[in-house]
Amino acid sequence: MKRLFLLLFAVILLTSCANKSMTRYETLAPTLEKEGFEATIAEVKKEKDDLYGSNSEFLYYYDLGILHHYNRNFDESIKNLAQAEKIYEDLYTKSVTNEAAAVLTNDNTRPYRARPFELLTLYQYQILNYLAKMDIDGALVEVKRSQIAMNALYQKDKDKVNDNGYLRYLQALVYELDGDNDEAAIAYVKAIKAYDEGKMGLPKEFFEFATESLRRAEREDEIRALKKPELAATPKATAVHEQGQEIIVLGYAGHSPILGEMYLSGTFVSAGAMNLYYKDGETGRQMSFTLVAPPVPGAGSGTFHIGFALPEVRKYKSRVNQFEVSLDGKTRIKPEKVMDVDQELRQNMDDERNTVITRTAVRVILRTIAAQKAKEATNTGNGIFDLLKNIAVDVGQTQLEQADLRVGLFLPNSFHMTRIPVEPGSHDVNVAAIGPHGETVGVYKFDRIAVRKGQKVLLIVPAIK
C-alpha cells in the first residue's frame, strides 16, 4: 500500500511540473503591459531562480539588458548584455552530463544557447547603447564583435540564415560616424546581401543611404553587380551627408512572438522512416510529413508509435506596428521597417526543424524502450499494483516530454528607423505609435532636442505593446 501511495505521489509531482517558459511569459507579460519597464526589471531580478533558473542564464541577462535599454539605462544594459554574451561564449563547450540528461528528460535541461537572431540583436542593442551614450569607439568595438560572432555562426552552419540586414546597416552607420567611408560602403553591400537573403525585402530609405555611400566610395558597380535598381537621386542621404547632422529615430513596435507547444504523433522505424502528423496552429488543418529516421540502439526493426511536443511560433497580437514622426510640428515621416522579429523567429524554427524533430524522436524512442524494460523488471505479479505502476510510468514518461519554448521575451515585433537631416539647433520631435488600424496608441515627445554641427542624435521609442 505504501508503494502505491509513493507511486501516486510521484505521478502528482510529475504532472505538476509546468513549463518554465510559459510561466515566465505569463508572469512577466502582464507586468510589462501594466507597470512598465522599471517594474518588469524588478520582477525579473526578484524571480530569477523561479522564472529562469541556471539553464536559462543567457536569457536572464539578455532580457534584463533589453529592458534596461528601453528604460534608457544604457550602462546597465551594456553590463547585462555583455554578461549574456560571455555566457553564450562559455557555452561553446558542451557538457556531456547535460546532453545525456537532455536525452533522458527534455531539451529544457540543456543550457539555453541563444538563437542566431537573438545573438545578433544582442549586438544591435549594444551598438545602440553606445551610440546613445555618444561613445563611437565603444560602438565600433561592438561592430567588430558582431562581425566575429557572425563569422562564427557562419562557420558553425553555413546553410542557415546567420546574417542580418539591420545589424549590417547599423555597422555601416557606425563606420560613417567614425568617418571610415570604405568600411561603411562594405557594410552597406553586406547589408543589401543580407536583406536579400531574408524575406523582408530591401527597405527603401536604407537603400538610398547605401546607394549614396557606395557612390561616394566609387563602388557604384557593386549595386549593379547585386542586380539592384539604380536610383537617379538620393536627396535625403545626400542632405545628411552634406549637412553632417541628423536625427535618427528608432522605433520598437509591438511585441515579438512567443513559442507554444505543438503535439506531433506518428510512427518510427529505426534506420527507416518517421511519419508524423500534427495540427497546423494557424489553419487548423491536419498535416503530415516524413523524415529519415536515424538508427536507435535497442529499437530493433519494429514500428514504434511516438508522440511528442515541439515548439511552434505563436504570434503576439501587437498593438503597435508602425510609427509617424513629426519634426518641429511640420514634417511627417513614417520610419520604415528595418527588421521583422516575427519572421526571424519563423526562419530560425524552419532552420532548426529537422534537427529538433530527429533529436526529440530519438529521445522518445530511447525513453519508451527504457520504460518498457523498467515495467518488465518491476512486475510483482499483483495485477492491480502492476497496472497502476505501469500507468504511472507511462504518465511520468509523458510528463517528462516538454518542448523547449525558451526565447527572448522582450524583443519588439519589428524595428523601424528613419534618418532626418536637420539644421544645427533645437528641435521638437513627436513620435506617434500607430496601431494596425491606423489608430494612435501612444505619443512620445522629445522636446528641444539639441543638435550640434555634425552631430547625429539617436532617439529611441520603445513601444513594446
Place this chain on the structure above:
Amino acid sequence: MSKILTLCLCASLAALMGCSGGKKVTRIDENSVTDLSGAWNDTDSRLVADEMITDCLNRPWYQTMIQQKNGIVPTVVIGKIRNKSHEHINVETFVKDMERALINSGKADFVANAEERAELRNELASQAGNATEETRKDAGQEIGADLMLTGTLNSIVDQEGGEQVIYYQVDLELTDIQSHRKVWVGDKKIKKFVSKDSVKM
C-alpha cells in the same frame, strides 16, 4: 550497525564540508603574467607601454631634439589614443602606463593632457579669487609641450571552431607640435592563440 551508520554519516558530512565551494582570494605579484580569457589585459598594457616608450626615446630623433634644445629634455603631452580593436579596452590604463614609462625614463618632461589642463585651469581661476596672495598661482605660466603622442590600438581575429588567433597592433606616433612633423612612428604587435574545448564532462 548503528555505529557504522554514524561513522558513514560523519564521513559524509566531513566530505560535504570539504567540498563546499565559495570564493578563494590569493594575492599575486602585480608584475606576474596572468592570461585567463585571452583578452587584452594589464600585462599587455604594461609591456606595450614600456617597450614602446623605451623604443621611442632611444631613436635618433631624440639626440637631434636635445641638441636643438641645448640639452633640455623635450616636453611631451599624450593626445588621443583610440581603441579600434574588438574589445572594450580601458585606454585610460594604457595611457597611464605610458605616462609612467615616460616619467620614469627621465628622458622627457611630461605635461598634463587637455582634460587635466582644463581642470587645472579651473583650479587656477578659483585660486585667483579665493587663495591668499602668497600661495596663489599665476595664470599663463604653463609649459607648452614640444611633442604630442597619439595612437591607435587595433586587432584582427581569425577563428575556426574553438580556436582563435588574436592579433593586436598598437601604433603610436610622436608629432612635433610646432612643425607638425612626425618624429617617430612605432608599433608593437601581440599575437595570442586561444583554444576552447568543445566538450566537457
